[in-house]
């Protein structure tokens with residue numbers, strides 16, 4: 001690698017350095033997969049603590065001597081380090097998470113807690129992709145740049161990304177620890193292996209409950225049914241107004257648009273979503289628009305008698321929880337008000353409707369004009385040998401909004417080795433392709449080298 005971090009980075013030399021690091025990085029990844037660090041309530045805390053210790057050890061071996069655990073009140077510790085760069089250089093915060101999803105044995109072809117390399121070259125195991133690959137990309141980046149870090153680096157590897165996180169409150173209470181010029185969030189992925197992408201948009205999520213009341217108490221459906229309205233039937237009618245015949249979400253006043261970047265391959269989407277044969281896709285417009293730039297409302301729960309306990313009565317009361325993904329750039333408070341207003345106004349027969357706010361999660365849209373995303377885009381092209389595309393993500397990362405509060409001018413870079421086509425994050429047979437990790441380490445090293453000495457704050 002070049003001794004002058006301001007010089008044009010030498011991609012080939014970075015590539016060979018990283019290639020030499022890969023066997024060690026994969027050994028670390030495989031060891032970490034064996035620790036079931038599930039931070040969900042009800043799961044044992046010991047493996048989560050064992051994992052946080054193992055991650056500290058990995059980064060210490062990667063050249064960060066003073067990496068440490070931050071005690072997060074009410075939650076699991078986060079792995080943190082603050083490594084100064086050359087005078088005047090920008091600071092980059094590298095984010096990943098070490099907690100993983102649970103792995104019910106059903107559906108797995110190999111033990112989820114034993115990293116298993118298969119003939120397709122991929123490594124299978126819970127967390128191999130989400131997000132152990134992300135923290136290994138950061139470790140590889142630090143190893144490749146050891147002793148000649150071109151920028152300041154802050155490391156943040158949290159332990160509660162998959163569950164109720166206590167990190168956001170901690171970040172708001174300790175903003176000085178997280179100030180930086182760029183956030184690099186390695187918890188995303190390309191559409192498929194070898195096809196580099198920057199995630200430039202995240203949908204947000206808002207939710208509310210809607211409760212319908214029609215009667216003072218349950219009454220016999222034979223004696224009363226046909227004239228008095230049933231609460232569950234009324235609720236179903238309200239919920240049915242959220243979509244049109246084609247399945248588009250139609251909430252008055254909610255932002256919608258067309259995705260300007262790459263589209264999504266329909267066969268790949270059908271495969272990765274597990275859509276059953278013969279079942280139609282819903283919505284209209286390009287697949288990318290439906291997933292990344294149009295709203296999508298879902299009924300995620302209903303309180304009503306189960307089929308088992310059903311009896312022949314008119315129900316006096318029923319409640320549903322409605323969640324709506326909202327588009328990048330939208331005002332989350334406004335979108336939730338629109339959803340709640342829609343639900344209230346859709347009530348038939350003057351039934352009594354109470355709508356309550358549950359959650360407001362803001363969407364994210366990257367500013368592509370700044371130097372960080374430009375540098376990253378060039379680095380991806382150099383690492384993968386083809387131009388990077390811009391993709392969105394239907395998922396939300398609430399932490400992004402919190403980080404933007406403590407560093408409003410910082411750029412946010414979202415990428416990683418969790419390829420959409422095959423990695424099956426959160427599902428059975430989760431896996432990662434080691435080539436993707438290698439190329440992402442190269443891209444990340446080149447990005448940090450490219451940012452050295454640049455004025456990155458976008459204002």
Ligand SMILES: [Zn+2]
Pocket residue numbers: 097130131161187
């Ligand atoms: Zn993740």
